[in-house]
Amino acid sequence: MRYLALLLAGLVSLPAAALTKVNLYQTEVVLDQQNDESDDQARIQGMEQVIVRATGDKSSLDNDVVKKALQHNSRYLTQISSNDDNGQETMTLGFSEPHIRSLLTQAQLPFWPAYRSNVLVWLVEDKNYDRTIAWEHSDSEPLKTLVQDAKARGLPLTVPVGDFDDITGIETSDLWGDFTGPIAQASSRYPTDAVLVIRVQDDAINWTLYDQSGQQMMDDAKEPITGQASGEQPIDQVVNDVSQYFAKKNAVLISSQSSESVVADFSAIKNADEFFTLEKSLKSLSSVAALDIVRIQGDDVQYRVHLLATPENFEQEVLRTKLVDKVDTQTVSSGETVPDFGYVIGSGINAPQGTDTDNTAVVANNAQATPDATNASNNTEITSSSETEQGATADDELAKVPSTLYFKWKE
Known part of the structure; x- marks a missing residue:
């Protein structure tokens, strides 16, 4: 059985099946050590994260049924453990999948299935007209924030490794100018389901989402989805918009009797x-x-x-x-x-x-x-x-x- 489980887990990373299974029901919350009720707040915050991740929509927290359930979060908990992350105390929380799914049914909220589109991200930063591409191991703050926010929302991302093929296969001007041909060619080596180009300049962001793999773009490029973000947390806005797009596209409204x-x-x-x-x-x-x-x-x-x-x-x-x-x-x-x-x-x-x-x-x-x-x-x-x-x-x-x-x- 262990062997079969390993085989099943390995299927997630095969190029033939780019869809990635997301852990919807476990999350980690930083504890406020100055607050005596930090544990209670952490449990509520953790459940909120799980509900948003499972629905793909932050507005689900405004649902009256969900609000009531958050006050009785212990009914949904299956795991609680404390951790120390570089001197910062955190709490890992696990929630019951059947109970969360039942809650969404009762609240008539959509469910975004755990197998989700994997998005290839090309992120370009413009600093005083010096434009650079953020590779997988780049020391880029926007990229770090992007990866962290996407993980919290259950949005699978792939960041280009930045090897010889990447560096010689695409120019910053191709990404900044949103030239579909070079972007498709450079993206075709990655087995992902979509391609996201993010252009960062100061606190303003322009982004383009191609809901196709690189190979599909080369064969028949479709009209992309575009957006903008600005302000104090523009990266968070981008992750929210892209997550909501895929959630609305793939989510299912679960009824007590499936259709x-x-x-x-x-x-x-x-x-x-x-x-x-x-x-x-x-x-x-x-x-x-x-x-x-x-x-x-x-x-x-x-x-x-x-x-x-x-x-x-x-x-x-x-x-x-x-x-x-x-x-x-x-x-x-x-x-x-x-x-x-x-x-x-x-x-x-x-x-x-x-x-x-x-x-x-x-x-x-x-x-x-x-x-x-x-x-x-x-x-x-x-x-x-x-x-x-x-x-x-x-x-x-x-x-x-x-x-x-x-x-x-x-x-």
Whole structure:
């Protein structure tokens, strides 16, 4: 499992998949040692940072539901630790992903998924008409502020390394003049999703965002987004504007019932460890809003997956975990039953403790529910209680599901 986890983590940095997974739910806050209530303030501040990072919008803190939740931040905390950063006391805070996601749902706020566009940043400073490019290890204050602010907002950045290819591949005049050709050529070597050019002169900034990779710019450059910032914290304004752009583009408004769902069937699940590994992996996918167990029978597990993206995106994310292989629908045996939106406990594995079958299922026996589920045999079909109470049928539920995807656990 550790090996699989390492493989999954490594996928983030592969050139073929530039999207970067952001840690949305952990943050670090500097403590005010002069204030007796600094710990309380730090917890509120940390939760505010997480909410802004998860939504991509500072105005989310003005939401009435969020304001109330901030006063009860302990309900959302999962980790607190104190640290010393060069003599400055800080507090690292971790927050519960399910609880924060539930809060956003209750507040009807959009969620900006953790897999986000990686932005290549070309930053040029003009000091008395002496223009320089800020490379990855440059001692540039605007660049340091940019990287720090972007990290706090969950905006993944890539800064050019400044090697021989970079130095000889682009001129400051190309960046200052916003010449698309040279910028695209110099950017094409970096596997990023967008290119941001920032021109700094005193306390004023002009910026240009190309929502394309360098290679895409070379093939077919589209109209960029431009902006300006000035005042005491112009870099913060730039990060805020760019973050809001990507958040509005990619965020999803999570409702209590996702607008799109798909049935996903997983076979060859041999034991509880594999079941929980699969379920944990599915819940972590950015395309998944929620999971409902449809059926467990033998070594087969079926879920109804409420999606935050398309079924195709969900399928790609599942395969990217390297835990399962896709099973072509033509190879599925003709005798296999279709999803019935009940639970079937087979002889191969039992319904793991802690799943939804524990409290929300009743046993169907000869089309009539019996009050005692313990009398069920290994192959007894179990139908969800909500279905029994409302009289829903399998055909009713199947009409809501666009398709079934089939996967097989890797040996």
